[in-house]
Amino acid sequence: MEKKWSVFLCLIMGIGLLAGCSGKADNPNKLTAWVWNVNVPVLEAAEKRYQKNHPEFDLEIVEMGTSDVYQKLTTGLLAGGQGLPDIVLVEDDRIQGYIDSFPDAFLNLSKQGFDKKKESMFPQFKRDLVSKDGDMYAFPFDAGPTGVFYRKDIFEKAGVNAEDMKTWDDFIEAGKTIKEKTGKDMIGLDLNGDDGLYRMMLNQQGTFYFDENEKPNLTSKESVKAMEVHKQLKEADLVKNTVGWDAWISSMVQGDVATAPSGAWLAGSITQQGKDSAGNWGVIPLPAFEEGGNRASNLGGSNYTIMKSSENAEMAYDFLEYFSTDEQTQIEAMNGGLFPSLTTIYDEEVFTNGVDFFGGQAVWKTLADQMTDIPSVNYTGDFPYAKDEAVKAQSQATGGKLSIQEAFKAAQKRLKNRML
Incomplete structure (x- = not known):
């Protein structure tokens, strides 16, 4: 070390x-x-x-x-x-x-x-x-604490109830309806530059880049499940490519995307930069991977x-x-x-x-209610290396260059070499 x-x-x-x-x-x-x-x-x-x-x-x-x-x-x-x-x-x-x-x-x-x-x-x-x-x-x-920040106006136009998105499968199906009815993308992601959604998904499943023994864990079943959702979103044409912070924020406040899964701090950014969209926002907990599963995470x-x-x-x-x-x-x-x-x-x-x-929602309570359910995970001192390799694997897996398993197997091997 x-x-x-x-x-x-x-x-x-x-x-x-x-x-x-x-x-x-x-x-x-x-x-x-x-x-x-x-x-x-x-x-x-x-x-x-x-x-x-x-x-x-x-x-x-x-x-x-x-x-x-x-x-x-x-x-x-x-x-x-x-x-x-x-x-x-x-x-x-x-x-x-x-x-x-x-x-x-x-x-x-x-x-x-x-x-x-x-x-x-x-x-x-x-x-x-x-x-x-x-x-x-x-x-x-x-x-x-995380949640799905969503545009009420887009959901209403599509006839979709955000509260019905209890699983990630529900999220994808809602996105398809929204895209069909409004032409709007479901989510903005920089799949080649950041893996924030992937990290939230790992955390809610009680794992991370590293396991409880601080060993690289990129090939875990939880990792594969998280990236499968990313790939399904991409293949269903529900992802707007938002490269960098400014593009990501702009896509939300301008109403180009319907949702933004993120940490509580996002509220400050959209409130400051999206004053014209006041009243059109809501927040729900992250969808779970299975019915009744954990929806609490942290970013x-x-x-x-x-x-x-x-x-x-x-x-x-x-x-x-x-x-x-x-x-x-x-x-x-x-x-x-x-x-x-x-x-x-x-x-x-x-x-x-x-x-x-x-719109009068007690959003801070929505976020606070999950604080005691957020799983503890290991970041370790190798977090920067792991994030770098995870982003590369994400890009390869969602871009079709490699299968999810192949991309993360290669990423884990590179990570281990960098940790020596």
């Missing part, structure tokens, strides 16, 4: 090591945090509230892109903590790799005082993501870590314990499209009230 991270470092770092974080010598009560975009205002607001009881507290928030965060975090970790801040935000698909490879680099929250009562305030799958040997090493923050989410090299680790812990369990903070995060992992707030009005953009 050390060799792997060293190779990764050579690929992503420029020259030299990071300079140490500034300002702490002047203010011993100052913390520095590395985060990205919508997380900045949430931290800023929480800092002001926290300062009411801790007036000396000062939080320097350094905003950067996610790739920059990981580049600098990896560089600093391999340098023994040099140049790292006190707090770093890490996504769900990356956190396991960092904790497994550098367990001594992150503050052990369980030993710091994050007891079982506090742990129980978060769903099991989030706790498992940030734990090693029974101890937690990061504070769960946002999550990505996206992040967690806050404290670096063990921090000179103010106890202060960082106290602030993040407050931050991660403060209900007002979680509700503010929702304004930026982040879905909170803190289960104690799911009875608040923001969840139970209807949302005008979604």
